[in-house]
Amino acid sequence: MIERETLLKEMNEHKRTIKIATWKTFKRNKISFLSSLIILGVGALSVLGIFYTPYDPYKPRFSEALMPPSLTHPLGTDWLGRDILSRIIAGGKYTLGLAFVAIVIGATIGTFLGLASGYYLGLIGATIQRITEVFLILPTLIMATLFAAILGTGLLSTLLAVAIPIIPVYAKLVHSATLRVRNEDYIEAAKLLKKSGPYIMFNHILPNILHIIIVQITYYMGTGILTVSALGFLGLGVPSPTPEWGTIVGDAKGYIFSYPYVVFIPGILIAIVVVAFNILGDGLREALDPKLRRLL
Amino acid sequence: MKLLEVEDLSVEYHLPQGKVKAVDEVSLTIDKGEVVGVVGESGSGKSTLAHAVIRLVRPPGKIVGGRVLFNGQDLLKLNDEDIRKIRGKEISMIFQDPSSYLNPVYPVGFQIAEVYEAHNNTNMKKLNGEVVSLLKKVRITDSEVRVGSYPYELSGGMKQRILIAMAIALKPKLLIADEPTSALDTTIQAEILSLLNELKEEYGLSILFISHDIGVVSKIADRMIVMYAGKVVEEGPVRRIVEEPLHPYTKALVLATKTARKKKLFSIPGTPPDMFNLPKGCTFYPRCPYAKETCKEWNYKMIRDHEGGVACAIYENTGSS
Numbered sequence: 001m002i003e004r005e006t007l008l009k010e011m012n013e014h015k016r017t018i019k020i021a022t023w024k025t026f027k028r029n030k031i032s033f034l035s036s037l038i039i040l041g042v043g044a045l046s047v048l049g050i051f052y053t054p055y056d057p058y059k060p061r062f063s064e065a066l067m068p069p070s071l072t073h074p075l076g077t078d079w080l081g082r083d084i085l086s087r088i089i090a091g092g093k094y095t096l097g098l099a100f101v102a103i104v105i106g107a108t109i110g111t112f113l114g115l116a117s118g119y120y121l122g123l124i125g126a127t128i129q130r131i132t133e134v135f136l137i138l139p140t141l142i143m144a145t146l147f148a149a150i151l152g153t154g155l156l157s158t159l160l161a162v163a164i165p166i167i168p169v170y171a172k173l174v175h176s177a178t179l180r181v182r183n184e185d186y187i188e189a190a191k192l193l194k195k196s197g198p199y200i201m202f203n204h205i206l207p208n209i210l211h212i213i214i215v216q217i218t219y220y221m222g223t224g225i226l227t228v229s230a231l232g233f234l235g236l237g238v239p240s241p242t243p244e245w246g247t248i249v250g251d252a253k254g255y256i257f258s259y260p261y262v263v264f265i266p267g268i269l270i271a272i273v274v275v276a277f278n279i280l281g282d283g284l285r286e287a288l289d290p291k292l293r294r295l296l
Numbered sequence: 297m298k299l300l301e302v303e304d305l306s307v308e309y310h311l312p313q314g315k316v317k318a319v320d321e322v323s324l325t326i327d328k329g330e331v332v333g334v335v336g337e338s339g340s341g342k343s344t345l346a347h348a349v350i351r352l353v354r355p356p357g358k359i360v361g362g363r364v365l366f367n368g369q370d371l372l373k374l375n376d377e378d379i380r381k382i383r384g385k386e387i388s389m390i391f392q393d394p395s396s397y398l399n400p401v402y403p404v405g406f407q408i409a410e411v412y413e414a415h416n417n418t419n420m421k422k423l424n425g426e427v428v429s430l431l432k433k434v435r436i437t438d439s440e441v442r443v444g445s446y447p448y449e450l451s452g453g454m455k456q457r458i459l460i461a462m463a464i465a466l467k468p469k470l471l472i473a474d475e476p477t478s479a480l481d482t483t484i485q486a487e488i489l490s491l492l493n494e495l496k497e498e499y500g501l502s503i504l505f506i507s508h509d510i511g512v513v514s515k516i517a518d519r520m521i522v523m524y525a526g527k528v529v530e531e532g533p534v535r536r537i538v539e540e541p542l543h544p545y546t547k548a549l550v551l552a553t554k555t556a557r558k559k560k561l562f563s564i565p566g567t568p569p570d571m572f573n574l575p576k577g578c579t580f581y582p583r584c585p586y587a588k589e590t591c592k593e594w595n596y597k598m599i600r601d602h603e604g605g606v607a608c609a610i611y612e613n614t615g616s617s
Contacts, residue, residue, distance in 0.1 A: 008441055011449075185391070186399040186407075192352075192380065193414050207401040 025287045032283025035276035042273055046092020055083035057090040057243050066259050075265050078252060088266055091243035095270075098155070098238070099224030102162035107217055109163075110170025115201045117171065118178025129175060135168040144227045148236040158237045162227045166220060173216060177209040215285050222277035229270050245270050298365075299502050300326040300349070300470055305362035307341070307348045316571045318344040318357065320526040326470065331496060331503040333517030333534065335510050335549065339568050341526040346474045346506045350387050351379055366470070385415050388463035392475040394455035398447040404458045405431075405443030411465045427461075434461045435491060453484035457491070464495055471495075472504045477512055489516050510553050514538050519604070522546045525569050525579040527596060532604025542606040544584045578609060586610055 027033050055073075061081035069076045075084040117128035135143065143165040151157035181187065182205065190200050229246025231237030233253075238244040240251050245266050252262040307319040318341040326332050336342045347353045349364055351371060364371040366387065371379060383389075391397055398407060408430060409423040424443065431439035434457040447455060456476060463471055473492065477485040493516060495501055507513050513520055513534070520537050522530040522545065530543040541547045548564045555562040566583035569575060575582055577592040584591070594609045 011441065011445075184399075185397045188354075189397065192383070194376075194380070204399055208399070 022287050026283055029283050029286065032279050032286075035279040035283065038272060038276045039280060042092065042269075043096065045089050046096050049089035049092050053083075053086035053090050055086040057082060057087040058241055066255075066262070068259075069261065076259075076261050078248075078262050079255060079259075084248075084262065084265060087243035087248055088245065088269060091245050091248060091266075094155075094238055094242060094244040095225055095228050095232075095246070096273075098159055098228045098244075099162065099221060102159050102228070103166055103217055103220050103224045105159070106163040106166025107170045107213060107220070110167040111174045111206075111213060113167065113171040114174025115178055115205060118175040119182055119197060119201050119205065125175075128171060132168040132171045132175075135165070136172065138165075140165040140169070140223055141227055141230060144231060145234065145236060148231050148234075153236060153239045155238060158228060158231055161231060161236075162224055165227075166224075169220070170213070170216070173212065174209065177212050178205055181205050181208050211288065215281065215288065218277065218284055219281040222274040222281070225270065225277070226274050298325045299328045299330075299367065300324075300504070301363075301365040302345075302349060303363045303365070305345070305348055305364060306360045307344050307353055307357055308360045309357045311356055314572045317526050317574075318571070319348060321362065322523070322526075322528055324521055324528070324531070326502050326504060328469070328502055329496065329500045330519065331505055331517045333505045333507065333513030333520045334523060335507060335513050335520060336523035337508060337568055339525075339571060340523040342506045342508075342523050343474055345523070346389070346472050346504060349504065350383055350389060350472060352383075352389070381415070384411060384463075384468070385466045386468055387470045387472065388466070388468040389472040389474065390456070390459045390463050390476045392478050394452065394459045394479070395447060397459060398455060400447050403444045403446055404450065405445075408458065408462050408465060411462050415466055430461045430465055431458075433464070433495075434458075435487075436461075451484075452480055453487065456480060456484075456488055460488075460491065460495070464499065464501070467499055468501070470502045470504065472506075474506045475508070476505075478507065478509070485512065492516060510538070510549050511556075522549070525571065525574060527579065528598065528607065529580070530604070530606045531598075532606075536604070542611065543580075543608050544586050544610075545580050 026036075059082070061077075064073070064077050064081040065079055067073055067077045067081075073083050073085065075088070077083055078087070113128050113132070117125035117132075119125075138146070144161045147164050148157060148161035151160055178201075187200060187204055190204055195203075228237060228244065229249070232244045232246025232248075233250035234246075235250060238247055240247050248266045249263055249270070252266075256263045302322060302324045304321040304323055305319055306317065306321055309316040309318055320341070322341075322345055324332065324334075334342045334345060344353060344357065347357075348359050349371070351359070351364075353359060359372060362372070366382070371382065374382070398404065405424070405427045406420070408427045409420045412418045412423055412426065413420055427443055428439045431442055436442050436454060436457055442450070442454075447458075450458065456479075460476075471492075476492075477488050480488065489512065492503065492505075496503060503516070505513060505517055510520075517534050520532065520534045521528055522537070522543065524545050530537065530541070530546045532542075537546060538550060541550045545564075548562075551562045552564065564583060565585075569579055569582070575592075577594045578584070578587075578596075581587050581591040581594075588609070591609050596607060597612070598605045598607045599611055
């Protein structure tokens with residue numbers, strides 16, 4: 001007979017091995033590791049931007065307008081003399097924050113709908129799925145533009161315009177994941193005990209498909225950022241002078257030939273962050289999926 | 297009084313292709329503390345029979361006739377609320393594939409405790425001791441640790457032990473075991489069988505044991521029922537059936553088991569019957585080496601004596617004399 005302590009130790013050891021393997025797989029993928037560093041860095045700067053920026057991101061200083069990158073202004077200044085670095089740092093909370101909150105809201109609502117349609121099927125399920133499919137006809141960005149045009153500019157309407165197109169995506173994803181789980185015998189057993197539909201959905205089905213939802217959130221962060229800044233660029237999102245990244249690019253687009261850095265620096269930043277989130281999503285999926293994980 | 301009396305139980309499946317009589321007027325009895333084995337090949341209706349006893353036949357299946365008397369009470373007449381009180385508490389069931397009956401995201405100890413909660417409304421937090429001693433009873437080593445294990449951390453044999461622990465948690469009188477060892481390898485199979493034997497002795501448990509393997513059934517059962525195409529073809533004490541099978545189908549099954557370790561394996565000629573389109577007369581007739589012309593016209597009839605019976609035309613004249 002094995003001693004209890006030995007066994008406990010071995011089980012913990014095993015869990016640790018899995019954690020290490022997950023970490024190693026993730027780290028071995030150099031690009032996704034780099035992506036996570038970029039996201040962490042940008043995220044940290046954006047949090048910092050809530051409390052502190054080197055210069056006031058709103059106050060014009062005409063004497064310092066359109067200065068190229070230098071030691072005092074590492075990324076230069078715009079046509080009103082505002083420090084671009086300060087504006088980017090201050091804008092992170094709008095672009096990243098809006099994208100994140102919108103995706104969490106969209107994912108939550110979509111998950112409820114998907115669970116309900118996958119569990120009840122029948123009339124409820126068919127209704128939810130047909131409506132979902134109608135909304136899936138349009139690409140996320142186009143639909144967001146449509147809703148932004150209807151709802152007008154501002155923080156709340158941008159939030160909704162980004163969140164709404166995410167709902168059908170999650171409704172479909174969770175619906176198909178629910179279908180895989182709903183006929184398992186332990187669900188049948190819960191039904192025989194006359195547990196309610198919502199109880200089964202949240203206590204038995206949701207925990208079994210949660211990992212799918214979480215990985216998908218990482219993927220959609222990139223899409224969310226892109227949508228928020230595209231709306232800002234088009235003037236349909238967060239209005240200037242708020243330093244939302246897309247809005248910065250949109251406001252500066254008249255200077256693209258004379259002072260290209262005013263446009264390109266925030267533009268390239270958006271591109272880098274979006275690509276980083278997509279790569280991170282792949283890396284996470286590979287690291288978390290036991291089938292793709294390479295145990296050493 | 298018998299613990300369980302099944303009388304002329306019939307179950308039909310209504311499918312788009314037609315109607316299938318999966319269980320056709322099957323009768324059986326189980327005494328207190330007795331183990332009855334049901335043997336038959338795939339599609340013979342043995343599993344449907346097991347589910348029908350506790351009313352777990354899923355649509356499109358439907359119980360169309362007969363009675364299931366448990367302690368004299370007809371289970372087929374109970375309402376949903378009353379049958380739920382009997383399931384798990386008086387009659388419980390274990391299944392072929394233990395992993396699909398455990399939810400992968402909850403520790404097994406929690407899932408065992410749910411059995412108490414469902415029937416007694418006991419507070420779950422107080423149940424840890426009960427669950428640990430239950431795990432000891434089904435011989436899971438280091439039960440204090442295993443209480444917190446998730447299903448994926450356990451082997452198939454251990455998962456089956458967990459299901460057995462759930463099944464015996466409320467000390468039921470009858471355990472229905474639907475091929476509990478078919479998904480396990482041979483050594484684990486033997487362990488599970490000896491565990492069931494032990495529990496039978498300790499609790500005075502009666503068991504309805506379903507299997508396609510006549511060898512497994514002979515290790516645990518007192519009496520055996522052989523099913524073919526939804527009907528009982530032979531019934532009797534295990535020793536008698538294994539040593540001296542009467543029905544040609546049983547003879548073939550026993551012969552197949554006995555030659556299993558030899559170089560040339562005996563197999564029953566032909567294929568199991570098409571359930572949508574059963575042959576007239578004796579359903580085993582097309583595969584039977586003793587078949588006569590009259591078998592085509594034969595009407596199903598069980599010839600009984602005090603300890604069992606057989607349903608075959610070749611015994612009808614000699615058997616009754």
